[in-house]
Amino acid sequence: MALIQTSLIWVAYAVAIILLLAIATIFVFLYQTPRDRAASITTVCIFTTSVLLATVLLMPVDIALVSSTSLSSQGRKKDWATPDAVGSIVKTLEIVYYTLYSLDALLCLLVIPFTYFLYEEYDEDAAETGEQTFGQRVWGAFKYTIAFILFVVLLFLVGFFVPFAKKAKGDDRLDLEFFKHLLSENRGERALSFALGLLMLIGTLLYVLYTGAGLALLPVAMIKSAPSISAPTLAANTASQLETNRERQRQLEGRNEGRDNGLDSRDRRELEALIREERTLIRRERLAAESSGEDRHWLVKTWIKIEAVFRPLKLLGGLILLILALLVFVSMLITGIDKAKNSICGAHCGYILGHINIFQPINWIFVKSSKVFPIDYVLFLLLVLFFFSASVVGIATVGIRFLWLTIFKIRKGHTSPQALLMATVMLNLIVLAINYSIAMIVAPQYATFGPQTFCDRTPRHPGEQPDCSHDKSRIIPCTELSSNPAAKEVCTPSVISTFINRVTINFPFFGVVLFWAQFAFLGIYLIVFVTTLFKTPTLDQEQIDRDLEEEEEEGLLASTGRRFNATWQDITGRGRRDYGTSESN
Template sequence: MDSPVPLAASWVVYAGLCGVLWLVGLATVRWLRSREDSDTASTATAWYVLTLALCTAALPALDVYLVSATTNPTTGLKYAWATPAVVHQLVTTVAYAHGGLLATMALALFVLVPFVYFYYEEDDAETSAGSRLAAAVKYTLFTALIALVVLATGFIFQARRADPDAPDWFRRLLTETALTRAALFGYGTLVLLGTVGYVFYTSLGLSLVPLNLTRVQPSPAARHNIHRTERELEVNRQMQRTLARRYENVRVPVSARDRKLLEEFRKHEAALLVELEACHRASRRSLLFPCSGSACMEAVCRPVRVLLGCVLIAVSWAVVLSVALNALAQMRHSVCGADCGYYFDQALLANPVAVVLVRLADLSPADVGGLLGLSGLLTLCTLVALVYRGVGLLGLWQFYPLTPGGTAPQALLHFASAAALAVPALNHHLATHIAPQYLAYGSQRFCNATTLPPVESIMTSTTPFTVSLPDCGDQPDLIVPCDVRAPHHLCTPTALSTLAHSLGANFPTLGDALFYAQLVFLVFYILGFAVFLVKACHGTLSIADTPSATAAEANREDDELRAETQAASPARYRYSTASTSSSGERRPLLTA
């Protein structure tokens, strides 16, 4: 790269990508929001917050590309135009972009989202607009106060002093100003909160998305018939259990009417079982001999979908293996251990993700595209897992179900907030645990010659590096990948890696907590992969049949099935919940 013009064009490309992500956020929110119970302010806020999260997820790729473009890979030196002032401006601009997006996201999470949420919660026919506004402002001030307390806590911590024998790279990570420490502590708190989503949702999505692509799927009509028959069979058996409970603790013979009704139920159950088996056979035939347009399209796309699923399985296991290898290396070879969040200063060549990205650097900018794809995959897996499980505590206890076309405004706001919290954590763990070496220096290589001028003269000189530094073009063995021990004037770390590693250096407790979260991430991924693999083998794995939507869908279908069963059943039975047992429990009552 003979001039910095392509670097300016990269910002244009990033702006265009943000425009595409803006549309993706809009499509996602419109796909989830309820058609009947929709709120314009909640929808717009969720769209805005989700777009912020997606743009933040795409920024690390631009960060890596900019620092990689300053070095000539054939000489191991900076380009002539990459003076210290230009490089500093590049890194500072990206750092401001990171900080601006994170600050805007924090403002939205602690001010905008609570205000819109509580304003909608106070919506009542008897409540005036002024009362709703006052209540929303009152609760929003409380959440804003929490954010201010977090920032104020950062001011309390004293600046950490480096040991006399500490290396230069560690000294550069330490902050001196109180304002910088407060902002860094706020960033660490945001990442720590988002790590909960990273551990419990990203790990779930990494196993769910690939396996869902590889499973064999019958046609939509066949799936609908199977599902409807199973639901009707469940209602029929519930009717039989209800009828049998009438005579459990009563010494009264079964009446002729109930005996006849029970016999009709059993005949109907047998007919439903035959129908269910026929539906399963039809679904298997639809896999082999598709006839409808949608089924034919599915048959054509199935090999591509299965191949994509296999590739994503390999990628997900590469990510998990990289996390495990980095965690092991950090525990065994960290230069400062728990005092700096287990920072690892050496390149881990066995890291599968880093190896692939470094190999792709020979086809630059394919490596940046690979990093962008990896960030997109992790973000997609997080969003899919959120929709699959619903917004809840630790991904297990569900608070707000997410149903395509039926998500309430409150759940939509929580979905966007959870995604916005998870993305900074994803970026942080990319830079510290998944591919730390590549996220720090990209494809930069430096001339590892021994005859170098003093660093002070280089940093104060206005002449290009190539005038005073030796050229390793004739000695390719001396051109090696950059790491933290390389000369700082030859290897420029990315803004994201500097921010991520500064957190562990200045606040070791936060760094340690984020490090140990990787171990929980590994456990949840392995458990999730095993469970979803069993479901995929039994044909019961489907992202469309989300547990978060089961309750709402079941209630809706129960009403439909009761009406259909009442009309279609040979006994013309009726199902109601009006009776109450002696213990106070409401029991379904069956009458002919």
């Protein structure tokens, strides 16, 4: 039974990884520009996106596996969950975590920079004439990547020799077995914890800005996703208007034949206006073709069809996500206040909370749903995906910026290779911050121990588990402050919570910044959410870009058609010509 349950969890994770590979492929092909597509960048982005998705989705697997060792209804370990069996599960999880985190760091700090510089080194003219070889490109990219290699070496050297937090080590309040285990003196673990903490700190800065905005914008993007006109209808109407426009130009040019003075001022102004309108209509025709998936990869075409099919459900999904986002906001705020007020050691250990003192809805939902496996596992999986999707929407909306300057824009079908690589690096770092936020703030008790409980009674015989079958009131949820010897035998913390707590206790500065950054995250969310109540920001990933929308506001590209008809025509791929929408006259 034990082998079946753990195997099912790992099988579900393996299936999820296969699906994630498909999602990553669609994501990359959907956003990259077809004109500048490079095989090396496409491969690196797909692989990196798959790895970071596998990393973020390992958290629910971690909690499910650790929780499977406990019989929560009786507050004891299952018969098969011997210390060796539990240790084997934890060790396997640690190996998977170390592998994924190492891959993330390697891809983020070395592989992606090298790929970026390799692409930048390409000179088309020199390559055609034979003046530039592939070896020269590799050497040129490697020279620039040396700086990143030195940074990685320096990062681990600093972590290897940096001293421990003496205050935390001498704090009597941390004199529990749970915290002693975290105050490790192994220099290898110290270096890894420092590197992880620094990358998590950088990722948190991005998380605050992009995920905070994306959490508010994602539900709105789904609610507002139905276009006012379908791509086929837009293309058909544009072709009709363009034909009418050019016919009118020919008429005016015909008047000019035989005139010595040319067109009069009225006809000249009209002709100039028609030429400007023609340029706009040609541009709109091209964008309509791109939106309908013409001349695109078959994956993009399929994705556009699927989006159109499920578009009517997006409104309901957007409303559900809006409620979920507000619930997450309230839960994070409650946990933040609880930690700031009731943390057992405050800044000395990164505001670790022994147990929840204030009712927290998200944590309560997970604990209650854990009574029926695998409801809690599925819900936690969806929560993690919600945060990740919000990060993608945030990056696509805000763009890649330095202070107030926009460096790159992320748009469907218009994202440059450099922008795609930088966005992938940002998502990599944000994933680390998501792990901290969900495990420590959104659902801290559940993410640490899951539904595990212990029997707060003295066993009848030494070496025997205590019995609470006749007194359910003595069954207590596992917490970090559990000092009962039975808790030590029953309660097994998740591997991800152990990693994060080790970082925040051994390096309190990271813990302090990570904790207070959550309030900045809530502030960004609140500002963007209130803004969307009065005006919905234009999302860069919509079918029509910002420039065309400005022209639409001027009346040139007025919207026609109904939302329902637009959705159906996007599915069928057939549009309806509307010959009465031309505004040339």
